[in-house]
Amino acid sequence: MASAVRSWPLRVFGIYAAGWFLFLRVGDMAGIVTRQQAMGAMNGTIFMIVAFAIYLSVSVTNIKKEHIFNAICIGAILQSVLGFIQAFNFYPVIWFVGKITNIDNPLAGAITGSLGNPNFLGAYLAISLPFFFRKKWIWLVILPVYHLLTLHSSGAAVAALAVIVVYFKQWKVLIAAAIVGILFLVIFEDASVIKNPRWDFWWTTIQKICASPRTFIVGYGPGYPTGYNFPIHNEWLELWFNYGAVSIFMAALYIKNIYRGDKILLAAFAAFIVNSLANYGWHLAPTGFLILIVLGLLEKEKHGGLSNICRHYHGSPAGS
Numbered sequence: 001m002a003s004a005v006r007s008w009p010l011r012v013f014g015i016y017a018a019g020w021f022l023f024l025r026v027g028d029m030a031g032i033v034t035r036q037q038a039m040g041a042m043n044g045t046i047f048m049i050v051a052f053a054i055y056l057s058v059s060v061t062n063i064k065k066e067h068i069f070n071a072i073c074i075g076a077i078l079q080s081v082l083g084f085i086q087a088f089n090f091y092p093v094i095w096f097v098g099k100i101t102n103i104d105n106p107l108a109g110a111i112t113g114s115l116g117n118p119n120f121l122g123a124y125l126a127i128s129l130p131f132f133f134r135k136k137w138i139w140l141v142i143l144p145v146y147h148l149l150t151l152h153s154s155g156a157a158v159a160a161l162a163v164i165v166v167y168f169k170q171w172k173v174l175i176a177a178a179i180v181g182i183l184f185l186v187i188f189e190d191a192s193v194i195k196n197p198r199w200d201f202w203w204t205t206i207q208k209i210c211a212s213p214r215t216f217i218v219g220y221g222p223g224y225p226t227g228y229n230f231p232i233h234n235e236w237l238e239l240w241f242n243y244g245a246v247s248i249f250m251a252a253l254y255i256k257n258i259y260r261g262d263k264i265l266l267a268a269f270a271a272f273i274v275n276s277l278a279n280y281g282w283h284l285a286p287t288g289f290l291i292l293i294v295l296g297l298l299e300k301e302k303h304g305g306l307s308n309i310c311r312h313y314h315g316s317p318a319g320s
Contacts, residue, residue: 001014001049001052001053001056002014002015002017002018002052003015004056005052005055005056005059005299006059006299006302006303007254007257007299007302007303008257009250009251009253009254009257010250010254012250013243013247013250013251013254014048014052016243016246016247016250017045017048017222017243018045020041020218020221020222020243021041021042021044021045021222023221024037024038024041024221024222025038025041025042037221037223037224039223040221040222040223040224040225041221041222041223041224042223043223044222044223044242045222045223048222051288051292054289054292054293054296055292055295055296055299056296057296058292058293058295058296058297058300059296059297059299059300059303060300061296061300065262065297065300065301068293068297069131069134069264070137072128072131072290072293073128073131073132073137073140075128075286075290076124076125076128076129076131076132076143076144077140077143079113079114079115079121079124079125080113080125080143080144080146080147081143082113082114083111083112083113083121083147086107086110086111086112086113087111089108089109091105091107093114094107111147111150111151114286115284115286115287118151118152118153119151119153119155119156119279120279120281120284120286120287121147121151121153121156122147122148122151122153122155122156122157122159123153123155123156123159123271123275123279123281123287124281124286124287124290125144125147125148125156125160126144126148126156126157126159126160126163126271126275127159127268127271127272127275127281127287127290127291127294128144128268128290129141129144129145129148129160129163129267129268129271130163130167130263130264130265130267130268130271131264131268132144133167133264133267134264145160148160154278155274155275155277155278155279156275156279158274158275158278159270159271159272159274159275160271162267162270162271162273162274163267163268163270163271164267165270166263166266166267166270167263167264167266167267169263198232198233198234198278201228201232201233201234202232202233202234202237204227205226205227205232205234205237205238205241206237208220208226208227208241209237209240209241215244216244216245217244217245217246218243218244218245218246219240219241219242219243219244219246219247220241220242221242222242222243223242224241224242226238226241231280231283232280233278233279233280234276234277234278234279234280235276235277235279235280235281235282235283236248236251236276236277238280239251255273258298259298259299259301259302261301261302262297262298262301265294265297265298265301266298268291268294269291269294269295269298272291272294
């Protein structure tokens with residue numbers, strides 16, 4: 001599937017990841033790596049295979065992108081409405097299950113949508129935000145914006161500011177966004193940002209990455225545990241930890257060559273890039289699926305859809 005990707009940095013990374021997996025499987029049979037590491041690589045690689053399948057499906061779909069944009073807005077609206085309902089301490093799914101059996105409410109008092117955590121909801125809404133910047137949808141933007149201002153998720157708030165800056169591309173907007181962001185952090189998030197335990201996660205992970213030239217350059221391998229029972233709230237560090245500086249270099253090349261002709265998709269992509277510095281939306285099905293749609297559409301816009309692939313492999317019809 002990696003070979004079918006037309007963005008060459010992503011194609012090279014996919015082949016590189018497949019090579020890592022093959023090495024660990026052969027190493028398991030040869031007894032030079034542990035079975036636990038090989039099984040972890042299998043789980044990580046299955047995740048990668050699913051991601052590539054979704055990406056390629058979107059990149060060749062015949063569905064008009066406006067229809068996909070509308071679906072993304074509807075999804076964000078449903079999440080926002082669910083968040084408003086939860087603000088009254090009512091959780092429909094938990095209420096329904098409670099009618100069948102006894103169940104505790106672990107989310108009491110939290111606004112999470114269907115994602116189970118305010119930060120996850122904030123990230124999903126931040127990535128969805130630019131799709132509302134269209135004539136028929138702009139008046140509904142107040143729904144995700146309200147949650148982004150009240151969830152107190154600094155990562156999602158900064159991602160939303162990245163959306164505004166990338167979409168409007170004006171110095172006045174950039175300065176205004178920076179001022180609003182600084183005020184938000186000072187008023188709401190100063191203590192939580194400074195004292196956040198994620199700094200310890202990140203520093204420990206960086207030390208492990210820099211333990212040797214090998215781990216720095218090629219990482220520990222797909223699925224290798226960071227030492228925590230949860231993602232470390234930084235997709236970039238986790239990518240570096242598992243696949244090394246090679247993967248970061250490929251990611252940088254991908255960003256450099258990204259299609260910039262659609263500012264809505266570009267702004268959504270920017271939100272994902274920024275939010276990944278302090279969250280792990282890539283590891284969550286709703287947010288991961290959303291960003292794969294964005295990436296697939298960026299490839300489709302840059303290279304064309306399925307018809308262009310057919311022309312590439314079979315040549316143009318005679319006389320055309």
